[in-house]
Amino acid sequence: MNSSIGEVMEVCLLAGKIMLQSGAEIYRIEDTMNRIARACAVSEPHSYVTVTGIFLTLRDPERGREQTRFLRICERQIDLNKIAAVNQISRMLGERELTLKQAHEALMTIERSGFLYPLWLQIIAAAFASGFVCLAFGGTWLDFWPSVVTGGLGFLLYILINRRVAVKFFSEILAAFAVGLIAYLFYYYGIHYLNIILHSDKVIIGSVMPLVPGVLIMNAIRDLMAGDLVAGLARGTEAFLTALAIGTGVAVALAVLM
């Protein structure tokens, strides 16, 4: 396969960009970019990826010149569907089922496409995930619906604030505060008007689950395991601060009310 080094560079960087923005592990991104480059007969590709940027150096086999480019990534949102799709394309490119041009077009289609599931479905999923986590942690069916409502509202608030305010961790604190507040209102209403006692701690644990940085934690561990210490520590710190923000938000709500 003979294609100019610029095209190869373009395809590699696009694949890396989509994967980094969708929250893939660092070694997987570097590996995918290297594999695409090798599939296009570029020997010795060197890629370096951090949480916020991509470096790639390719050596032109004909003229013997090296070309380096850098890409800055600002927005990140977890989208496992896109990671799987890019993975599939790099696999097909490696097995010569796609040409470089076809791969480029397929990647551009992936980049333009939106989320697999619409936003309302994600919010409903978050709501019911909260309810079922509450059940799994030993809550009763009485706790289920309060947890669904609380978790759904908390996640909705998180998304709304995240769009308006650029400050990191602020949306987590406020959403967790709302979760604590609503859960306590359910508890209060249940005791004083319906004569039932809700397990408010189970409701709260279920409802904060959509905010818990599970993907960050898993990725941080996998990055550290692969030896990408900088990215692993960065993601680990982000996960730790997010957990701290959630805990603080809930605790402040309870401290204010009790």
Next chain:
Amino acid sequence: MSWTALYASFFATVGFGVMFNVPRKSLVAAGCVGMLGWSVFVTLNNNMNMNIIPATLLAAFCVATASQLLARYYKMPVTVFGISGVIPLVPGGMAYETIRHFIENDYLEGIRLGTVTLLLAASIAFGLIFSSVITENLSRRKGNP
């Protein structure tokens, strides 16, 4: 272990899967991974009275191994199956309890819970590490890298 824990963990994992845009054809498989992890954890911790830390380690190991096998079968990245399955094990609830005790000026209990939280996170990490070491060595022996 009750049936409630089984299907609750399944639907919870599927819910997280939708939030993280897990591809449609692997959504049910991801839910089963979460159910497996949670049932291992509940069986070891509640029914066999194992300490919460080794129970989490073994559950994380099972989740990671199942995800590796499914990833090979579906030809998809491991994270597609692993991430939503591991979330019920992540000590999010305990992290919140830790902070709550600190805010209520109960520092001793806060430090105790904080230590357990850290150890739980570490045991999840070790479960993942063990699993990937074992599956990688086994698959290399079979001759497909």
